[in-house]
Amino acid sequence: MSGLRILVPIKRVIDYAVKPRVNRAQTAVETANVKHSMNPFDELSIEEAVRLRERKVPVSEIVAFSAGPPKSQDILRTAMAMGADRGIHVVVEDKDPQLEPLGVAKLLKKVVDEQKSNLVILGKQSIDDDAAQTGQMLAGLLNWPQATQASKVQVEGETVTVTKEVDGGVETVRAKLPMIITTDLRLNEPRYASLPNIMKAKKKPLEKKTLKDYELDAAPRLKTIKVTEPPPRKGGVKVEDVDGMISKLKELGAL
């Protein structure tokens, strides 16, 4: 085998430190003028791909892929500054119907075929819709083995060993390439994009495509009825002293 051909799909989402707000019409979340960044789980995926190469696992190529608005270019450049070799951007305008996990998975299948990828590293979920389905669906469509919620990845020849985070502990699984891995928080600590690498990333190839190029019917199957914010936290009250606290707790029925 000539080496790993890694595909890393990444998504542009509202920065995770930003508190999202629902629009007035309650149909979606406000995105205009809101800081966007790469989905944090996807940062871990890129980092892991780059680390595999740094650990001298034979990696012939790391391709970062994103389907999303024109600005997704920024996160693709970031991915390349972190170490991806090139990028593919399927432009989905904000006004176009948005992709659902199944649509993305179908698209990714075509990309995998086109790019002859043999390892796909995805985030276990994206923090905007929290669907946590794409990796699994892609594995299904490709009929490849999958290891979800990875906290450690080891590659030896054709064999990949993944430590997964499961409730209350870890589980270690092993499979042969090609395969799908989804990443979890403990996997690694993503690096900063350094200045020299940001410069280099500007010169790396970034291919622009459309859904049409992949002849994909990605019409949404779900309709969003309503989006609401969680109920606001009720303000606390201050009590003067211990007696005050006890009577307050009694009043609230906590005692």
Added chain:
Amino acid sequence: MATSSRFVASLRRTALSPRASPCIKRIRPVTQVRWTGSTSATSEPHQPDAKGTVKGGPAPAKAVKFTSEMYPEIQRNSKFTNLSEEHVKYFKDMLGSESAVVESFSKDASEDIEPYNSDWMRKYRGHAKLVLKPATTEEVSRILKYCNDNMLAVVPQGGNTGLVGGSVPVFDEIVINLQRMDKIRSFDEVSGILVADAGVILEVADNFLAEKKHIFPLDLGAKGSCQIGGNVATNAGGLRLLRYGSLHGNVLGIEAVLPDGTVIDDLLELRKNNTGYDIKQLFIGGEGTIGIITGISILCPQRSPAVNVAYFGLESFEHAQKAFRAAKNQLSEILSAFEMMDGRTQKLLNKATGKKLPLEGEHPFYCLIETSGSNTDHDSEKLQNFLENVMETEIVSDGVVAQDQTQMGELWSCREGVSEALGHWGGVYKYDLSLPIADMYDLVNDVRDRLTEVGLVGDDDSHPVVDAVGYGHMGDANLHLNVPVRRYDKEVEKQLEPYVYEWVQKKNGSISAEHGLGITKKPYIGYSRSDTMIKLMKQIKNLYDPNGIMNPYKYI
């Protein structure tokens, strides 16, 4: 959307704690004190709101030596009355509620009082037996009038994060702590004017403003603990002075109480007002020596939606200056901070906290720049061009750019964490100086050489000095010369003072750029101010505080 994973914040924090935690504290709207438990923190602030014992800090507050023992030349002024049970009873009756009075008079409450007695640097410690926490301006007025009538000395206290020993008593002065005056009174979204009680914590005020897309025109490392009244009383400068200017310009009005109980109600919300002497300016930077600030009105700018942060490694201080010039030139109106840290500072930060530094390898100097603007595309383009330029011309040797808010917070913590980290070994001699930028760093080298020559610097416990380092608000020509030590030591102090002050005087600098005078700098004001100026200042002090009860033994 909503989403558990968006609030993976907490999860991520446990998962990646070295990377994620400080920034989350920084950016997310939290109100807890920022440094609580964030590092090993031997310099854990003596937070008054830490009920009873001082949290976190390994060495108990008791280990801080009494100011009166360390500086025996300062004598208690016998004109002040000794506190009696009668006084305490008076205050208890007046303030009513239990939480408003802490006293170790009728009972042993020294544990409870300790946090109010010792300062953030663990350098100064007073003997106060009474702490009062008024909740209204009216109460402040009644307290001060009574103290003035009875010749009881007082110390106004905010978040007790001041760095010149101004916020703690020397002898038995009564501490008047403003923490219960914590209400935001009003905010006008059109003018951007905030009116609030003096005891509102800076970070709380800023989070409130963030909700309204505005920003407090001051930011500093102690934001989770310091109070806006304390900020005004010290005329704090901080991280964004470069952009938003000084409090002398942004504070539009003040409500304050004079020692005789007079309430000065000058809470104007006017940008322009040329009607006579601008008395409020005396309270800005007055350090509690002429009255207690109870409320402020302040002009708050629109918060910039597009913020970028970059962190560089540089070959020399020369290069840092070149980078500053390039930043001013090419980033111009979007440049909102330019901070400098020498390599030693960053190394000590890493040693004290275990924090991994953003750049591989070591560099003699580091700079952090921040841009804030209204248009992401415009800013990014400018920043990209700037970055390309400084890389190509080899002004900077290496650098990173934050790709998201988490990384921004991380990069900022390399600067903001310094103050606390340097306290890790036991103490820090701190000098906060205004100097011509070109000469700024020479002082650090000179001081290090001087301390090294006499054998005070070393790696083990037999040497009091850990190192002499420099960092600061380069954009404002403001150097923080810090000498982290294993213990406060007269020998070290003798080498440093008046040497540092003489050095600064020769360059026509200021011996206190932003931290103020307090007790530390009081004897040295003559290095930066003429006799005439000092005389005028004394006249003002005597005019407003004829009995001298306000924060005695300090300032001038």
